[in-house]
Amino acid sequence: MQNSYHVAMADLPPVEADGSSRDPGVLDGLLRAAVEVDNRAWREVFGHDDFTNIPEAYLQSLAQQQNARKRLLLALTGPVFASGQEAGLPLLQPHDDPGDAVVVGTCMIMQSRHDNLHLLDGFEVTVDPDHRRRGVGTMLVRAVETVARDWGVDTLISWGTHENGEGRDDALHPKEGAFSIARDVPALFALRHGFSLAQCERHSVQRVHGTQVSVPHLPHGYELVQWINETPEELLEAKARLNLAMSTDVPKGELELEDEVWTADRVASSERDTYRNWMGLSTAARQVESGELAGYTNIRQRPQLPAVAWQEVTIVLASHRGHGLGELMKAANLEWLRRQWPGTERVHTWNAGENQWMLAINDRLGYQVASVGGAWQKKL
Numbered sequence: 001m002q003n004s005y006h007v008a009m010a011d012l013p014p015v016e017a018d019g020s021s022r023d024p025g026v027l028d029g030l031l032r033a034a035v036e037v038d039n040r041a042w043r044e045v046f047g048h049d050d051f052t053n054i055p056e057a058y059l060q061s062l063a064q065q066q067n068a069r070k071r072l073l074l075a076l077t078g079p080v081f082a083s084g085q086e087a088g089l090p091l092l093q094p095h096d097d098p099g100d101a102v103v104v105g106t107c108m109i110m111q112s113r114h115d116n117l118h119l120l121d122g123f124e125v126t127v128d129p130d131h132r133r134r135g136v137g138t139m140l141v142r143a144v145e146t147v148a149r150d151w152g153v154d155t156l157i158s159w160g161t162h163e164n165g166e167g168r169d170d171a172l173h174p175k176e177g178a179f180s181i182a183r184d185v186p187a188l189f190a191l192r193h194g195f196s197l198a199q200c201e202r203h204s205v206q207r208v209h210g211t212q213v214s215v216p217h218l219p220h221g222y223e224l225v226q227w228i229n230e231t232p233e234e235l236l237e238a239k240a241r242l243n244l245a246m247s248t249d250v251p252k253g254e255l256e257l258e259d260e261v262w263t264a265d266r267v268a269s270s271e272r273d274t275y276r277n278w279m280g281l282s283t284a285a286r287q288v289e290s291g292e293l294a295g296y297t298n299i300r301q302r303p304q305l306p307a308v309a310w311q312e313v314t315i316v317l318a319s320h321r322g323h324g325l326g327e328l329m330k331a332a333n334l335e336w337l338r339r340q341w342p343g344t345e346r347v348h349t350w351n352a353g354e355n356q357w358m359l360a361i362n363d364r365l366g367y368q369v370a371s372v373g374g375a376w377q378k379k380l
């Protein structure tokens, strides 16, 4: 029998100041089913479970909306049963009766509350393999556009994971950068919906145990500072400056990204959210004479997935470049990771295809290409 489908939206009430939260009712089961759909898709795309979502962490992250407005779009079988409405879409309520509706597709959308208000960035449409080629992905994209218009947004950026386009006659190339992607299913889907390829990112993996990495000598006049999880309070202002530089200095391809607005308070609050579900190791370089933080790098891990880590931000302020600080901080952080989290086997990272300096550092640190990320942009 041919299924009928619809898209509904889910929002979780925020956790109260005293740590309590309202009973999510049926939302709990629906959201856990959505995590399963995502996890199956990630396993299919990558062939491993390194990017598996942890349901509790996912639900908590949806409820944390101090720094970003978030909604989860769910593609469901059968007719609409949600009793609420928001932005012209059915809004699921804790007491709704889903009957035998099944979650067959998902898409999380986020809008920063601080900057880039013109933008929904980083959404990914996922459809369960048993329900593909029936227009479910298309329904989700249309729902994203409906919400975007309601929120006053005119720019959409979605990320896809692709086969490397290298050596293929019909590869798709962004305007800049060394990487291209194959004309695979996610690419055809994005093109069909009017998105254009604005940038490629290289996704690469470092095998922690097989890689020989020596930490270079500290250049004269600098020292290393390291911390676990949240940035120490006395470094929050400096971290805000570095996060701003991260938004202004990294290559953006054709992505219409504005400079981000960072304050010490925003750093503290977003890190509080992050480290409810992650662990982090940060290594920074400080200029001894001025006391200025010249740069930092950060690796994260989920407590539930001790074999896997993520190499996140690495930034060096322009006035401190040319001393090898980027590579030094990364190598020192990796050495620390080996001691601190000895069960770590793989580190994943993503870098803009035009960021030849960072890609060269990663090559020296033993990273190997795993896939290519495509940043798909659409102007409404």
Ligand SMILES: CC(C)(COP(=O)(O)OP(=O)(O)OC[C@H]1O[C@@H](n2cnc3c(N)ncnc32)[C@H](O)[C@@H]1OP(=O)(O)O)[C@@H](O)C(=O)NCCC(=O)NCCS
Pocket (backbone or CB within 6 Å): 041, 045, 124, 125, 126, 127, 128, 131, 132, 133, 134, 135, 136, 137, 138, 139, 158, 159, 160, 161, 185, 186, 187, 188, 189, 190, 192, 376
């Ligand atoms: C990409 C994905 C979301 C598509 O979902 P879907 O429900 O099958 O998509 P739709 O049925 O709405 O297809 C819409 C259009 O996309 C294109 N498309 C989708 N799947 C395709 C395929 N296997 N081969 C060729 N074109 C395809 C077609 O143009 C299709 O229109 P058509 O059916 O009229 O020809 C789904 O394959 C998926 O979840 N993949 C894994 C996650 C992912 O890569 N997400 C995309 C990030 S950019």
